[in-house]
Amino acid sequence: MATKAQIQEEKVFQNSVAMTVTLIAFGMMFATLFLGYFLVRANAAVWPPVEIQNMPKLLPFLSTLVMGLSSLTYFKMEKSESQRSLYWSLTFALGIVFLVLQWILWAALKEKGILVSNGNVPSMVIAFTWIHAAHILLGLIALLWLGKFVLKKKEELTVIKLMNVGKFWHFLGVIWLLIYLMMFVL
Amino acid sequence: MAFLEQHIHDEPKTFVSKYLISYDHKVIGKQFLFYGIFFLLVGGLMALLIRWTLAYPGVPFPVIGNLLFPHTGGVVPPDTYAMLFTMHGTIMIFFAITPILIGAFGNFCIPLMIGARDMIFPTLNMLSFWFSMASGALLLISLCLPLGAAAGGWTSYPTLSTTLGSPGAGQTLWLLSLFLFGASSTMGAVNYITTVITLRAPGMDYFKMPLTIWGIWLTSILNAIFVPVLGAGLILLTFDRVFGTTFFLAGAAATSGKGDPVLFQHVFWIFGHPEVYILILPAWGIVSDLLSFFSRKPAFGYKMTALSLTAITILSTVVYGHHMYTTQMSPLLTQSFMTLTMLISMPSAVFFANWLGTLWKGSIRFTSPMLFSLGVVFVFGLGGLTGLYLASTSIDLYLHDTYFVVGHFHYTMAASVLLGGFAGTYFWFPKMFGRMMDEKLAKIHFWATMIPLNGIFTGMMMMGWAGMHRRLYNPFIYEFTQNLIPLNKFVTYCAITMGLVQFIFLYNFFKTIFGKNIPQASSNPWEVGTLEWTIPSPAPHYNFKEIPHVKCGPHELGNPNLTDGKDFQYQTEELVKA
Secondary structure (H helix, E strand, O other): OOOHHHHHHHHHHHHHHHHHHHHHHHHHHHHHHHHHHHHHHHHHHOOOOOOOHOOOOHHHHHHHHHHHHHHHHHHHHHHHOOHHHHHHHHHHHHHHHHHHHHHHHHHHHHHHOOOOOOOHHHHHHHHHHHHHHHHHHHHHHHHHHHHHHHHHHHHOOOOOHHHHHHHHHHHHHHHHHHHHHHHHHO | OHHHHHHOOOOOOOHHHHHHHOOOHHHHHHHHHHHHHHHHHHHHHHHHHHHHHOOOOOOOOOOHHHHHHHHOOOOOHHHHHHHHHHHHHHHHHHHHHHHHHHHHHHHHHHHHHHHOOOOHHHHHHHHHHOOOOOOOOHHHHOOOOOOOOOOOOOHHHHHOOOOOOOOOOHHHHHHHHHHHHHHHHHHEEEEEEEEHHHHOOOOOOHHHHOHHHHHHHHHHHHHHHHHHHHHHHHHHHHHHHOOOOOOOOHHOOOOOOOOOOHHHHHHHHHHHHHHHHHHHHHHHHHHHHHHHHOOOOOOOHHHHHHHHHHHHHHHHHHHHHHOOHHHHOEEEEEEHHHHHHHHHHHHHHHHHHHHHHHHHOOOOOOOOOHHHHHHHHHHHHHHHHHHHHHHHHHHHHHHHEEEEHHHHHHHHHHHHHHHHHHHHHHHHHHHHEEEOOOOOHHHHHHHHHHHHHHHHHHHHHHHHHHHOEEEOOOHHHHHHHHHHHHHHHHHHHHHHHHHHHHHHHHHHHHHHHHHOOEEEEOOOOOOOHHEEEEEEEEOOOOOOOOOOOOOOOOOOEOOOOOOOOOOEOOOOOOOOOO
């Protein structure tokens, strides 16, 4: 007869496998977008092209900071049982702040004349941030679901739930970092 | 569901919980099977409409022509023709073959053949089916739109698929439908991969798994990696159509800015070539098992076959460029892609030789699953060899977009997979429904399918070699193609015959499920030893009363040391040695 600990260990392994496959699938989608970006960039006569020469710098930097912080608070939530509710709230709030910053970023891009209709490079900048934001929205829904267990049904909160949502959230952080570095810094 | 706590759940009692919103992998497998057969009929009808137009341009389609195209007196109009070949390809690839080979056999076979009680994530499994239902519904709805469904080819290259080439919502619905399909496939892939890794019965090493499971598992890996690539392309194309981005619009097609239509081709074929293997790997796996079962001897070079399938899976990810030789890519790239594509023929030759080795000196039982498996050996041989022509850059420049390509990929993707699907259906039918299909009808179905099938696809390759291009509404406006009209008529007659013959299968299939006085299947009617045949037919809802312990491989047949009158061993039995 298997012990509870053995079953738990096995479930963690199974979920790790499943989540790894899931993140590979999501990763491939973003990798394809990046591949397209590389192809366009490698074939461009001049970089940056005139359509994106006035890219805002501060807003994406702030977004990166917020995303990094939210990953940190999530990490603390996993570790600190006593202050789990606090760190969950912080992570969720930072997620919302990130989305607000993205909204402001899109407005700023529009103001500077960086529009989707101006070619594939501005299209990429805007569409990639849209796609990433849509995933952040999914992440926030997952966080809300997790919040049900963190705040109310504490006895049903399992390592697996924390681990799965956490992996997805950290993954989105890494993707944002890549978008930031490739599109706004390098 | 942890391996250590695979409980036996209560059997669902209501119609809804038993047949509609079911978590049971076997029911979901059957749901996918019915779904796939329905779309096979829709896609098949479209094929006949296409073939009729090519044999008799401007002549009304018989019997139902007036009903379908009242405004043209029953003649398929040119814009509808483009829609038909687009939807035929899309439906057959994504909504017929995928649900049958991966959805039905994947779901039905994986837990039963690895000794588990269900998939690891039953809810995700159910969601996967309902996502594909939504996806199929969207695609069918698009047929009813005022400007019709998508008409840019199943590859949907821009500019054909942008608002310029395809105005109206049909193409957008096509994109959304395929995106949903992708989500469904990815869910299935996560489930299949994890189930095979974590729920195999004790003793079921990777090299004791049936080759069917190898094929489906490798397919799932490709699905998880490459379907999201298509997803990315679909999203960007949707953005171009709906939000005015310019990823793929260039030149006169773009009102401002500049995009790159060829970029979509890269994205599409990075997915598209592995997709060929996504479709065919399960069929190869099934056939590899069935050839051994019905030759009554172990699969020749079992490990090498499994490793060859793995090598093909890996190589399939780096050959996509051979679909794009005509896009002015650098000669260095074309040569690299050509070499890599040719390289795939090596592992393919290995498992093909293993198939022949399995048959060699076997005590062959010509049952219906075996006949269809032998059919796969034949048609895949032809399809595989003709692929070598297209891998070669210099020959492909001439053959690109001709009917030679159509014949080739139908031999590999359609004929092999279809025959493999029939082999699997006849083989696992007793375990699915607890009854035996009529063998006589099944054998008639085989021969009556096999002969016209070869007429169709060989004919297509011949007309392609003669220079006839695909996707032309009336190719015979060119003088050089006019002498191909008789050949086109022959191919069309073959297609009509093959289409009609499928009613034999449908009759046999539905009569056996719903008919009265049908003989019940024994638990092991084919006398093979894999785990699903150790339990009653139809498989009970919990699969195994006790989780089995695997002690030998899946193909222990014809062992001369067996003394109890049977010529096979169950995987749960110790291997009998001298």
